[in-house]
Amino acid sequence: MEPLKVLLVEQPGMWQDILKKALDDVQTSLKKIGCPTQIHLVDTANAGWTSITGGKWDLIVTDIGLGEGQQHPGTQLVEEAKTCNVPCIVVTGVAGAEEGWTFATQYGVKRCFDKGSFKSTNFIQAVVQILHERCNGVVNPVDFLIITPMREEFEAFSRLGKMDLKKVDDYQHRGGVKCDNGTNYNIVISCLHLLKREIGQSHAAAATTGWVGQWQPSNLLLVGTAAGAKGKVQLGDILIPATIVDVTSTKIVANGENFTPQMGYPDKELFNKCNPPNWKELIATISRPEKESKIDLHTGGCIISTKSKMQVEDWTTFYKDMCEKLHGLEMEASGVMTALDRIVGKPKPKFMMIRAVSDFGGTNRKAEQEKWEKYACDVAAAYTYAFLKSGPVPALNETQSELTRAD
Template sequence: MEESKVDFAIITAIELERQAVCQAFGIGDQHRIREGDRTYWKIQLDLVERQFYEIVVTQLPDVASIDAALAAQALITTWSPEAVLMVGIAGAAKDKMQLGDLVLGKEVYYYERGKDTLTGRLTEHKQYPADSKLWDRATKMAMEKLASWKLSLPKKPDGTDTYPNKHEGVIASGERVIAHTEIRNEIAAKNRKIDAIEMEGYGVSSAAWKQDRPVRCLVIRAISDRADTQKNDVWQPYAAAVAAEFTKHFLLDRPLPPRNSPHRVPRPQNASVTSPCRLIADDLKSGNLIPFLGPGINSSFYIDLAFDLADLVQDDLVPRNGENNFQNENLIHTLIGIPSPTCHYWPPDESIECPMLKKMAEKKNCPRHIEQGLRLAVSQINLRYISQYYILRNNLESLYDNLYAVLERLDKKHRPSSLHQFLAKLPHLMSVHNYPRRSPGLPFQLIVTTNYDDLLERAFLDAQQPFDVVFYIADGLEKGKFKHKPYQGDVQTIGANDSDRLPLRSPWGHSPHPHPIILKLFGTWKESWENNFVATEQQMAHLISTLEHNLPTSLVTILKKGNILFMGYSPSDSDLQLLMHCFWPANRITGKSWLLHQAKPGDLEQELWKSRNVALLNMASSEDEPSSEDEFVKQLQRTIEARFH
């Protein structure tokens, strides 16, 4: 099998810089290889649509330009990369530069060259420009990638919550470590655009440009000191992380066309992880992901709820005559009438049979996951119709009495799934490995769910993981408002301007002990002293019309700017469509997002979700043998653990 061509080579000068790059890209000892007398680390960075970059990383044997040029030449000879990136830390050339700021080198200026005469030193101007295409891509990165880069960073050494600035200027390169203000200013005076001073960029740039076929090159640095007498190592780890994380997000923005053909489907067996799992794991590591959970993650619970409620209220809704014994489906047909809103056919093709029910009946042609999805979709519709009709015939309180009676039974029957348990245990796992860097132990600030069962909360309690709950009030005196239940605290009403009550990390809040918040958009059944969850179409309509006005603004901001992982929905789920229009009126999510499903979406749905910046990920490996949710959780767990090492 032909070896993959290298797209990018990343060169670092010192071990701290190389470790930061390895951490950002998930590189471990298993990726280390030796070629000749040099050591490299080689990995594939997955992009979109099964594309990838082949990446090689190396560390210089020593600092300064000569070693940098020799190492770059050896790397280019061995791997023939399309581009070379010099990544690491530097000293500030100007007082305006803040520690931790990023500097992209439009040009690398060699300040050592010159002639010493009796009258003084005559400087010989020598510099190399950045590759024009890399420069264009680096200075015009997608906003979502820049935002994701900033959120992936660790805490600053001084404890402040500000993000690093990105500068585009000249980087001075020489043979000396500068720790003197006057010398620094003398170097900076040689070119008014000099922002940073370092020792290896010129050597790497020289090697890249002097090839028979010049290799694209860009120098990426972050400020670790001011190159003055106060120079120390305190900011070096942070600055190294700034440069490394920027480099990763820059490459994820796909600055150059990949040189290799996309991965086949399925990936080769020796591939470490699939692209979606890798991307999702990276978002969890950086704290950027928002799980958004629907009824499909526990479909049997809501199917049982609809059937059990129908059994319970049937006598009140459809009187029985003589020995006629109505079944659940007869009840639904009586309530809905003809045509059903779910029937889709052209008039000339009118059928006497419901196509959905017919498909469910054809077991041999209907995979189990499709059958379960159809049953859930029908159950959701039926639950709303039954609830709405029951209120019209009786009253709201009587409906909830019946619902609570059913839910009490189901609560004893159903247990948290592997997904619930995974989400509950993940904060502790992340904390052990000190991820995310900005707020260790907080892989997600927010989990959104439209489910009103308490299985997720039970999993968090079992894992002894602190969490807050914000839930919707569907009816009663506080209809349309939200309640906040702090961890080990009392329930209280919360409004749009009450974000300071929530355990939010920077930049959304300043809680000393931030922890996950579970947002139950449709309410919860556990606080049974009030009608807390959405059961009817009218309640759903009221929720959509008031949602953004009553939900704390910080939670709305997190949702609108985050990367979303939808789970438990089919692409055609009507509730999800309404929520999309509510939270994202432009019908496009800013951050790269995913919808994990086991359905068979049509061409329309596929194009709609693509336009929304949401990738549809089908868990089914084939039509007859779908991968289960448990398998997805296991795969994601393996991926996350692999990314730690």
């Protein structure tokens, strides 16, 4: 077969050496499995532009900070890669800024690595994944991609011990769930904070774009904790909102005026199956901070997706006119929904959010989290497993599912 062609665009110096060494390691690894690769290096943005427009590539690795004062800066290389339908990985020192992540999301960058927290092993894994798919002409899609914002939420799935999870890289695990009806789901669990030590809308949007491109999931679950609306829900309760209210681009004022929110909704097929059997029995095995209290499942109502957890004592007054059944507040759903809205020309994953209440926000938030956060993380993971085990949607590999049922 013809070798896969990788274009590396980076100026001379330490980072060019680091990336070239990593790509050489990729080349050696892929050669062993019959997937030859050629690495082409150019050291200016203009030279990168000439190479992209004049050749056929399987992957482009570039820095969007290149090319100041040049005719074709690094950002244009990413735009041209999208136009040519070539996968692109960005490695940059400016991607930590919100505009960097927004740019990466807009142009469908496969992965975006920050030089400040760069790890060669994760970079190599990403390159191998993309090139292996190009080599075989197919991808290996999963049934469910589960995105967790924080490390504790991510690690809760490992503590659960139900999904036969194997490490993909520092922020992703892959495993499976055998459902009660015999269906087998392939799943990937990813962590936003472990990817880039950040949370929030812009990071969630960029990471979701990359992970959806990497795994091509049929379904996407955003799973973690949330601040609950005091008086309407209790600490530890599970929230499955029927409406997600995105106020990240809205200026919030105390008198409740000037609201221009965007509304998001879960997939109906997933949402209609969100009361699986035996979820209470599974969660009952988790040690609860206050044993006399009971856990409830709240399906419906709304959750606010905002830029930051509010520190005012009664934050619900800020959003009182937005929905009748306000259940909680979180920070990532707006970014995930933004990424899904930008998918054009191919099927979008079905989406639903699962949250467990770890605090009520406000000034007492930290004290509540110290007592309840680990429990809420474990509850969210356990409920998610019970939901998957109920087999809410058909698996990708229906042939394999039929064989499993026959056994």
